[in-house]
Amino acid sequence: MGTIQQLVAPVYEGRDGQPANAQGQGAKPAKAWIKPGTGKIKVKRSYKGVVVGANGSYYITRRAMRRIDVHEEKHVSSTKSIYRTHLKPLERRVSQRRGRRSGLSAGNTRDEAIAQLRTEIDWNGAITSFANEDTTENIPMGTVDTIELAQADFYFDYGPRTVKGTDYAHYVDTPPGPSGS
């Protein structure tokens, strides 16, 4: 699954608003912003492929190895897509509010401004949505695995076979597979 490698929650800063002066001028709303250097996420997804040939009691053909790689790339693509859906917009929202100058003007008090900014950023919501969807899609035997298993070109276990003088309990290949000896 996608692994969140770096997660630095945003630190919210702000200032109180300024009431109008005696002439009724100069009123300023409160403001909130995200402290620079905070609000950072890094996601990584990688896989360890299999080697062609002997893998313990399994013999993996070149075709099967390629198909396994294709399968793992589907997981990587899936995580990237889910990242683009939930975390890219989050990064954009954080970036737009990083630093005092880019802050959100809202409410009368610092606390009010920060509360509104938290809602706008929705940090926890986005992280949770990413994690939940990535788990559903990419957990072992999740959506990606289930769809892949049903594909006609997926790899199968053609059973025991001797390859170059060595007996293997499982000869893994893609259709049409080997022919019987």
Added chain:
Amino acid sequence: MKLTIEVEKRQWRAGELVRVRLVALNDSYQPVSLDRRALVGPNPVPARPTGGPLPISVEPRARKAQENHILLNPWCFYGRERTFDTLPPGEVTFHGYLLRRVEPSLMPAAPHDSEATLAVAEPVTLTILP
């Protein structure tokens, strides 16, 4: 046709060689032609899968098309034994089924097209102890 999954025992230790047989019995008084390519399993499905999907168990096709077919006389059986040495700890359920016709799209417990199943074995769950 009657399908059964046979195992020596229900509890195994991790690292032990687990033996599982899928047996197709002609439980009738008429000979039946069975296409080996239509017999699928035994397929392990761990309750807590780790890593990539375990491949579905099938047989290699025969060099000559007619050799894929076996005539099962009344109360005779055909089957296969598979061994597994890397099953994860926990429960693992084995599935097997016989198709009406060879299908390209298969899942561990049934084909993608549920209408394509002729017979299904009662699943058997093993416990792999750590």
